[in-house]
Amino acid sequence: MNNRDLPRLSDWHIRSKDPHYIHYYFLINDIREALEKHASGDFLDLGCGNKPYETIYNPLTKKQVGCDAVQSDRNKVDVVCLATDLKFSNNSFDSILCTQVLEHVYDHHTMMKEVYRVLKPGGFIMLTVPFVWELHEEPHDYFRFTPHALKALFEEAGLSVDYIKPNGGKWAAIYQMRTNMLYHSFATRKTFFNKLKKIFFMELRFTQLRNHFAIWLDKKYRNEILTLNYIIVAHKPD
Numbered sequence: 001m002n003n004r005d006l007p008r009l010s011d012w013h014i015r016s017k018d019p020h021y022i023h024y025y026f027l028i029n030d031i032r033e034a035l036e037k038h039a040s041g042d043f044l045d046l047g048c049g050n051k052p053y054e055t056i057y058n059p060l061t062k063k064q065v066g067c068d069a070v071q072s073d074r075n076k077v078d079v080v081c082l083a084t085d086l087k088f089s090n091n092s093f094d095s096i097l098c099t100q101v102l103e104h105v106y107d108h109h110t111m112m113k114e115v116y117r118v119l120k121p122g123g124f125i126m127l128t129v130p131f132v133w134e135l136h137e138e139p140h141d142y143f144r145f146t147p148h149a150l151k152a153l154f155e156e157a158g159l160s161v162d163y164i165k166p167n168g169g170k171w172a173a174i175y176q177m178r179t180n181m182l183y184h185s186f187a188t189r190k191t192f193f194n195k196l197k198k199i200f201f202m203e204l205r206f207t208q209l210r211n212h213f214a215i216w217l218d219k220k221y222r223n224e225i226l227t228l229n230y231i232i233v234a235h236k237p238d
Helices: 021-038 054-060 108-118 147-156 170-187 194-204 207-220
Strands: 042-046 063-068 093-099 119-130 160-166 229-235
Touching (some): 021 054, 021 093, 021 119, 021 170, 021 207, 021 229, 042 054, 054 063, 108 147, 147 160, 170 207
Parallel strands (some): 042 093, 093 119
Antiparallel strands (some): 160 229
């Protein structure tokens, strides 16, 4: 993991002084909203990692399975498999959650065909992808998707798109990337002049206040031409 990578989530409760708080604030709220509306029955957490959202979806679903390409550091993965070769029977799941995975799958067309295959008719897929973010988890960071590309990809796989929503707007993206620049480029290095260190670390002390201001500004002057992430919710037709 390099200093541009987001740490693997183990819990969806993020403190407001976290340098990635703006990113998580909008992303997690939209994931929770989608889960509360569409999670049900037999549930697959695709690319589950440490299952940070299980406390949300467990009470809403009957049976939960988490799969990922490798075992997580907390041994949360139930089935180790690739997203392009899911080890499940046809029509296995009533609902699927897949967060921040698609951009790391080079053959994403095959992945979406697999999602369609294992989803029951009438079942829902809830998926998120980054739009504005630095390179991360290299060299397996392949794509950034527009909402138009997501819609085309899902429909090509046979899924019917219910909605695509940006997780925050322009101001959230600008302020989060500004924090990333300061945090990753300055706070983690030890070779800068002491004066520069002092200036930038003083700036970082106000991260919590700036996070709250950015969220307020983004909500008041919403502009969705730029966003940190997208969530797409779709279903398999009956």
